[in-house]
Amino acid sequence: MTLNRRDVTTRLLAGMAWTGFAGAAAGLPRKLLAATQQGLAAGREVLVALPGKVALRRLTERPPNFETPLEYFRSVLTPNEAFFVRYHHAVIPEIAAEDFRLEIGGPAAERSLSLSLADLRRDFPATEIVAVCQCSGNRRGLFEPPVAGLQWGHGAMGNARWRGVRLADLLQRAGLKSSAVEISFDAADAPPLEGTPDFIKSLPLVKALHPDTLIAYEMNGAPLPVPNGFPLRVVVPGWTATYWLKHVNRISALDASEKNFWMTSAYRMPRQLFPLVERFPGQETAERAPVTEIAVNSLITSMERDGTLRAGRSALSGIAWDAGRGIDRVELSFDRGASWRRCELGEDLGPYSFRIWRSDWPTLAGDLHEVWARAANKAGQSQVETPIANPSGYQHNAYHRVRVEAQS
Amino acid sequence: MRRPTATISLLSFLMVLAMGVAAPRVVAEPEAAAGEGRELFVARCSVCHSIDYIEMHARFGTRTLWEASVTKMRNAFKAPITDDEARQLVDYLQRNYGPTRAQRTTASSSMSNTSVAPGLTAGGEPRSP
Numbered sequence: 001m002t003l004n005r006r007d008v009t010t011r012l013l014a015g016m017a018w019t020g021f022a023g024a025a026a027g028l029p030r031k032l033l034a035a036t037q038q039g040l041a042a043g044r045e046v047l048v049a050l051p052g053k054v055a056l057r058r059l060t061e062r063p064p065n066f067e068t069p070l071e072y073f074r075s076v077l078t079p080n081e082a083f084f085v086r087y088h089h090a091v092i093p094e095i096a097a098e099d100f101r102l103e104i105g106g107p108a109a110e111r112s113l114s115l116s117l118a119d120l121r122r123d124f125p126a127t128e129i130v131a132v133c134q135c136s137g138n139r140r141g142l143f144e145p146p147v148a149g150l151q152w153g154h155g156a157m158g159n160a161r162w163r164g165v166r167l168a169d170l171l172q173r174a175g176l177k178s179s180a181v182e183i184s185f186d187a188a189d190a191p192p193l194e195g196t197p198d199f200i201k202s203l204p205l206v207k208a209l210h211p212d213t214l215i216a217y218e219m220n221g222a223p224l225p226v227p228n229g230f231p232l233r234v235v236v237p238g239w240t241a242t243y244w245l246k247h248v249n250r251i252s253a254l255d256a257s258e259k260n261f262w263m264t265s266a267y268r269m270p271r272q273l274f275p276l277v278e279r280f281p282g283q284e285t286a287e288r289a290p291v292t293e294i295a296v297n298s299l300i301t302s303m304e305r306d307g308t309l310r311a312g313r314s315a316l317s318g319i320a321w322d323a324g325r326g327i328d329r330v331e332l333s334f335d336r337g338a339s340w341r342r343c344e345l346g347e348d349l350g351p352y353s354f355r356i357w358r359s360d361w362p363t364l365a366g367d368l369h370e371v372w373a374r375a376a377n378k379a380g381q382s383q384v385e386t387p388i389a390n391p392s393g394y395q396h397n398a399y400h401r402v403r404v405e406a407q408s
Numbered sequence: 409m410r411r412p413t414a415t416i417s418l419l420s421f422l423m424v425l426a427m428g429v430a431a432p433r434v435v436a437e438p439e440a441a442a443g444e445g446r447e448l449f450v451a452r453c454s455v456c457h458s459i460d461y462i463e464m465h466a467r468f469g470t471r472t473l474w475e476a477s478v479t480k481m482r483n484a485f486k487a488p489i490t491d492d493e494a495r496q497l498v499d500y501l502q503r504n505y506g507p508t509r510a511q512r513t514t515a516s517s518s519m520s521n522t523s524v525a526p527g528l529t530a531g532g533e534p535r536s537p
Binding site: 058060061063090146148150151191195196197261265 | 458
């Protein structure tokens with residue numbers, strides 16, 4: 001596909017929200033935003049700009065699922081306007097900041113709280129952390145044989161500096177009974193059909209009380225964009241984005257495990273398939289365990305516009321990340337894995353962040369066809385040569401391989 | 409709530425220009441394929457999601473896959489679909505979104521062994537080696 005085959009797609013949706021059709025279809029006229037959308041389409045590649053966003057790769061229009069084009073991963077922090085968007089349900093409410101309340105309670109809470117956004121900012125210390133938010137199914141579209149589900153490429157992830165309050169501080173204010181085992185989260189978005197399971201997720205107590213787990217109101221120094229969770233989202237550094245609920249408006253302390261579809265059926269994998277350090281034992285069965293940690297991974301980001309590298313000419317750089325053990329090394333192979341060369345690591349923004357890496361081109365003997373990248377973390381975990389097949393296509397962390405075009 | 413501003417629209421527009429594109433045209437949400445079963449699809453499936461969920465599976469949309477999908481929509485997501493309607497929907501999906509059609513329409517988009525996903529770079533997908 002070449003540039004001259006692209007054409008502009010301009011969508012003028014005056015008076016119609018990007019989720020407006022969903023609301024209408026469900027008999028729920030919840031208009032999110034009247035907007036002008038601009039994008040471009042080329043074959044099956046469709047780039048569309050949601051309100052407040054640059055053009056992202058559209059997987060689905062409703063509910064909206066959009067991934068970040070690879071070029072935005074050349075900076076260590078992913079710009080808010082390019083950050084990926086993932087929704088399970090199509091009814092996305094318009095939330096007025098001044099009316100918003102965060103309700104905290106549940107059977108294992110000593111008392112119930114109802115907090116405004118002003119209360120959160122005034123009554124609880126603010127804290128910041130840089131962390132990768134990555135969909136469990138990022139790169140699902142790269143599995144062979146294919147796996148059903150959203151066919152993500154590399155872009156269902158982003159790295160941001162999150163600012164908010166510690167979940168532990170909120171739970172301390174509410175008071176936890178000794179019976180508390182999990183903390184669950186519900187949010188303002190909803191399915192069009194009443195019978196569809198609402199998207200509710202829970203965390204084990206140890207992760208909910210971890211000082212790095214936040215209820216965030218800002219990313220990269222600005223309020224959360226609407227499609228990224230305005231006004232509040234859960235931030236669970238090191239764990240996949242399924243736990244990072246957007247538009248979160250209810251936090252419940254539970255004295256029994258959360259048993260809805262999204263916990264007991266979705267986001268689960270055969271046990272022991274991945275070397276998890278932080279697990280969720282209360283949700284494990286004999287055969288299956290919830291996806292928890294982000295697998296160690298890396299990405300080459302310095303490709304030319306055609307997606308290839310030019311030997312000796314293109315920059316050689318990219319990013320690496322893991323669940324918070326910290327990146328130990330990134331290596332490149334120019335001979336299909338026969339030998340590996342260590343890269344130089346860039347600035348360290350903390351263990352949960354993308355880490356930029358770069359390399360020079362080696363002196364090459366013979367023809368060069370591909371460059372491979374792989375990362376390992378400080379816990380000794382490393383990427384795999386071929387992705388680990390699993391029924392739902394989670395945790396794809398095979399080496400990144402990029403084709404090299406001969407010099408011309 | 410943040411609203412789209414003229415600045416952001418302008419940025420998007422500049423980005424579109426920067427990516428080397430031609431004249432604008434107007435499109436709406438992708439439409440379901442015409443033919444028998446389309447009305448039922450719109451009535452039972454489009455209530456919750458757009459057709460692009462279907463299109464992205466077309467390259468491996470076997471009857472088995474569509475049966476599993478419709479079953480999941482009924483059992484897990486409580487879509488109000490009768491047994492008879494389920495059969496009609498699977499027929500429609502298989503007829504219109506099977507791998508044969510996918511190969512015909514996306515022949516240039518098949519996955520390459522080198523794992524650059526289709527359309528992930530500014531310049532689109534990698535050329536075949």
